[in-house]
Amino acid sequence: MARHVAGPEIERLIQFLGKLPGLGPRSARRAALHLIKKKETLLGPLTRAMAGAYDTVGVCTVCGNVDTIEPCTLCRDTSRDGSVLVVVEDVGDLWALERAAALDARYHVLGGVLSPLDGIGPSDLAIASLLERCRAGTVREVVLAVNATVEGQTTAHYITDQLAHLAEAEGVAITVTRLAHGVPVGGELDYLDDGTLAQAMRARTRI
Amino acid sequence: MARHVAGPEIERLIQFLGKLPGLGPRSARRAALHLIKKKETLLGPLTRAMAGAYDTVGVCTVCGNVDTIEPCTLCRDTSRDGSVLVVVEDVGDLWALERAAALDARYHVLGGVLSPLDGIGPSDLAIASLLERCRAGTVREVVLAVNATVEGQTTAHYITDQLAHLAEAEGVAITVTRLAHGVPVGGELDYLDDGTLAQAMRARTRI
Numbered sequence: 001m002a003r004h005v006a007g008p009e010i011e012r013l014i015q016f017l018g019k020l021p022g023l024g025p026r027s028a029r030r031a032a033l034h035l036i037k038k039k040e041t042l043l044g045p046l047t048r049a050m051a052g053a054y055d056t057v058g059v060c061t062v063c064g065n066v067d068t069i070e071p072c073t074l075c076r077d078t079s080r081d082g083s084v085l086v087v088v089e090d091v092g093d094l095w096a097l098e099r100a101a102a103l104d105a106r107y108h109v110l111g112g113v114l115s116p117l118d119g120i121g122p123s124d125l126a127i128a129s130l131l132e133r134c135r136a137g138t139v140r141e142v143v144l145a146v147n148a149t150v151e152g153q154t155t156a157h158y159i160t161d162q163l164a165h166l167a168e169a170e171g172v173a174i175t176v177t178r179l180a181h182g183v184p185v186g187g188e189l190d191y192l193d194d195g196t197l198a199q200a201m202r203a204r205t206r207i
Numbered sequence: 208m209a210r211h212v213a214g215p216e217i218e219r220l221i222q223f224l225g226k227l228p229g230l231g232p233r234s235a236r237r238a239a240l241h242l243i244k245k246k247e248t249l250l251g252p253l254t255r256a257m258a259g260a261y262d263t264v265g266v267c268t269v270c271g272n273v274d275t276i277e278p279c280t281l282c283r284d285t286s287r288d289g290s291v292l293v294v295v296e297d298v299g300d301l302w303a304l305e306r307a308a309a310l311d312a313r314y315h316v317l318g319g320v321l322s323p324l325d326g327i328g329p330s331d332l333a334i335a336s337l338l339e340r341c342r343a344g345t346v347r348e349v350v351l352a353v354n355a356t357v358e359g360q361t362t363a364h365y366i367t368d369q370l371a372h373l374a375e376a377e378g379v380a381i382t383v384t385r386l387a388h389g390v391p392v393g394g395e396l397d398y399l400d401d402g403t404l405a406q407a408m409r410a411r412t413r414i
Binding site for chain 1: 214215216217219220222223224226228229230234236237238240241242244245246249250252253254256257258259260263264274275276298299302
């Protein structure tokens with residue numbers, strides 16, 4: 001800011017709000033002002049919610065989900081099919097699949113993707129713990145629900161190789177699957193990229 | 208959310224983050240996840256900044272700015288020209304003018320605009336306190352820096368009338384001005400509305 005408009009408490013609030021994804025410097029100021037105006041109905045409750053999250057939230061040591069209990073709600077849920085393990089890059093992907101109620105299975109969060117350029121190798125991801133869970137014997141299928149990016153696909157290939165090795169060396173037979181490619185529901189063909197269209201055509205189904 | 212993915216602390220965090228301007232349900236989830244991942248570097252500091260703001264920030268009884276001291280930093284600043292009063296709708300507008308270092312004057316925040324449809328009349332805005340400040344004798348000019356909307360202009364007209372009445376009844380002579388209309392700096396003529404272009408042409412200046 002060109003000049004000091006308000007006290008350091010407000011400046012600090014704007015500064016930290018600006019670090020949230022989706023909020024730039026301008027919208028951080030708007031958000032700060034909104035919070036200050038709604039002191040009792042928003043600033044107070046949000047502060048308490050954040051303090052609550054700070055005190056209670058942790059990463060599940062089994063699957064990598066974030067939750068307030070350990071193991072997490074999903075790992076404790078006995079109604080889920082423990083023979084299917086859905087592997088995701090990030091907790092956000094897990095949440096997205098859960099919102100879609102895509103499958104009543106268990107999850108494994110990798111915590112990223114292989115990216116040699118960024119110095120991220122297999123030991124930086126939760127791949128060893130994934131193989132450990134597969135070795136335990138309950139898992140029959142691993143769904144590689146990684147993003148359809150180059151890094152995501154590289155990671156999927158690496159995990160497929162590791163699981164094949166596990167099958168050879170230790171006789172752990174696991175089916176590896178991936179999400180289907182195709183036209184998004186509600187999507188318009190005209191706006192889709194060629195790769196998706198070609199995949200959707202190749203995988204066409206009888207109606 | 209279709210299913211309960213995580214503990215109530217996280218759901219509550221997402222719910223309140225979604226009430227910030229600029230964050231919808233999807234970006235609120237992303238923001239919550241970002242906060243949880245950056246627990247020590249962002250969630251903690253932001254929580255403390257918000258608690259600090261909650262404890263210290265208030266509305267200045269003189270001008271309506273928000274600040275941690277009373278009267279506010281701007282009202283205390285003796286280097287400012289006390290003979291010019293810049294009237295704005297909202298604290299956000301005050302901040303914008305200060306960032307632009309538009310004028311070293313004093314401010315008066317109305318807290319909104321006249322809007323009969325929404326039931327907002329003169330008594331709902333800080334108009335009486337504005338006239339009181341003008342009556343005190345130091346003010347020579349009132350700049351009506353309200354938005355160029357119908358409500359903003361209606362409010363400007365109302366205040367101009369009130370100040371004219373003050374001049375007649377009590378001999379308080381105050382010049383009332385408004386911000387110039389014209390082409391925004393860096394703006395392209397092709398994208399401007401007709402009203403702005405017409406105003407800019409009418410108010411053309413010699414170079």
